Amino acid sequence: MADNKSPDASRRSERSRRAIFEAALALVGEVGYQKTTIEGIAARAGVGKQTIYRWWPSRAAVLLDAYSDLADQAAAAVGEVGAAIPDTGDLAADLRLVLRATVDELVDPTYDVPTRALTAEGVVDAELCAQYVERLLRPSLKLYADRLAASRERGEVRADLDLETAVEMFTGPLSGRWLMRTGPLTHAYADRLVDYALNGLAPR
Amino acid sequence: MADNKSPDASRRSERSRRAIFEAALALVGEVGYQKTTIEGIAARAGVGKQTIYRWWPSRAAVLLDAYSDLADQAAAAVGEVGAAIPDTGDLAADLRLVLRATVDELVDPTYDVPTRALTAEGVVDAELCAQYVERLLRPSLKLYADRLAASRERGEVRADLDLETAVEMFTGPLSGRWLMRTGPLTHAYADRLVDYALNGLAPR
Incomplete structure (x- = not known):
């Protein structure tokens, strides 16, 4: 440009x-x-x-820019500022907000159809995948990591928390259910994920 | 046949x-x-x-049978009986065993390459995906669900545990990291997943 x-x-x-x-x-x-x-x-x-x-310079470059633009629009449509996950001091509430918004995006065909196509190609094309991860996925995962790091500073999560794995406890189940269509994507599901990830499956 | x-x-x-x-x-x-x-x-x-x-009757049918046979071989190679996740009474230990074996499969090109190709197609082809899920994915997820149900009976996990979501806390992060190549797949990672999923991210 x-x-x-x-x-x-x-x-x-x-x-x-x-x-x-x-x-x-x-x-x-x-x-x-x-x-x-x-x-x-x-x-x-x-x-x-x-x-x-x-x-x-390439088809991949156009598509990654197009997809990046789409993700920005989707974020704007749900009122995200895009730069950070809110930090109200209530980690569970903040994560529920973001996961619910992500569910809303994933069930919207405008977002679902091209994202599936790009993700499918990334699964089998390691070079495209690396660009996709660096340009689009990693920055989005970093928003979660930053929010969790802030909570870790305040002792609201385990002091020794591995941020990358922690982020995956939210995004992994949701992405998997979306990609393989193994269950309904609802706000109740988003809330349950946040509950299970933060508090675990062991008896309370 | x-x-x-x-x-x-x-x-x-x-x-x-x-x-x-x-x-x-x-x-x-x-x-x-x-x-x-x-x-x-x-x-x-x-x-x-x-x-x-x-x-x-079709290409999909051959491939699903071929993949099913491969999964059986992979399970046999790591000494799984295939029919169930062990129940030693120690849920964390049993799940670590299975997650570590899964990591070993996912990093083996024999399994990785065709599974990626089939998964990628399932991401964009809803009909193939439904067959893939019913024939191959769902039975494998059921092994986790059955093991968690046994622990739920004994009060070792939350009494109100939603089994489908609970299973995803283990398989979702692992599949996501594998599919998008976002981090190393190691036994230490498998162990951390089991710890986080069972015990959560909140302070202990």
């Missing part, structure tokens, strides 16, 4: 960029990652393929 | 069946689910494609 032109040209660029993102996400959802091509995205977006090549 | 012939014919059938399973798993790992065809499996296995069509 190195364009730096008149206001009209910038608006046209922004319109093209949005059209390209929408075309890329729609295509990858319809035909899968493998069959989504730069040519196909260009045709569907109504732009020349040179426009895409000018802005992005 | 409706063959019911002389011992020699049975041996030949069994050899063909094994060759077909190996060819199917190798192909799906190399070229992905979409590009794996009955013709390709037959050519690689050195059998006529009518042999495959006689025994299986």
Whole structure:
């Protein structure tokens, strides 16, 4: 996105960029990652393929930007500021809020369909997976880790807590249930996950 | 597998069946689910494609049987009886044993490569996913659920424990880390998962 032109040209660029993102996400959802091509995205977006090549070096790069933009929109739609998980001092309440919002995203086809396609490709393509994790997944997991670290500072979770594993206690079950469609995704489920992860399965 | 012939014919059938399973798993790992065809499996296995069509109605059916056979072999290799998770009366120890064995399977390319290919396809193909879950995933999750139910009977876990969610506290983080390659899969990690899932993240 190195364009730096008149206001009209910038608006046209922004319109093209949005059209390209929408075309890329729609295509990858319809035909899968493998069959989504730069040519196909260009045709569907109504732009020349040179426009895409000018802005992005590869299909993976367009898709990761498109997906990143979608995730930002999804976060904005549920009122997340995107930069952090709230810290009201009540860890369980804060995590329930975030997990419920994530459930809402995962059941929304706008988000579900392209995310499945990209995740499926990442499962079998280690290089794309590394980019996906670094660009999109890791920053999102870090929000949980930061929130848990703040609680660890205050003694609200185990002092020796391994943050990476701790984050997975929330995100792992939810992602697994979503990806393999093994159970309903509801707010009650989100709340139960938070309860089990924080308090464990042993008798109270 | 409706063959019911002389011992020699049975041996030949069994050899063909094994060759077909190996060819199917190798192909799906190399070229992905979409590009794996009955013709390709037959050519690689050195059998006529009518042999495959006689025994299986579809590509998905061959692959699910091949994968099921692989999972049985993997379980046998680590000394699992396959029918149940041990119940020594020490829930944490029993779960550590199973999670460690699962880690050993997941880092073995024999298991990792075809399982990734099948899982990736299940992520985007709801119909295949439903078969995969019913045939392979659900029975494996049930082993955990049964073991947890036995502990629930004895008051070793919460009396109101939701078994499906409880199982996911072990399998979800592990599957997620494996699928997206977000961290090392080790026995120490398996042990930590069991500890966190049973005892939670809150201060002890």
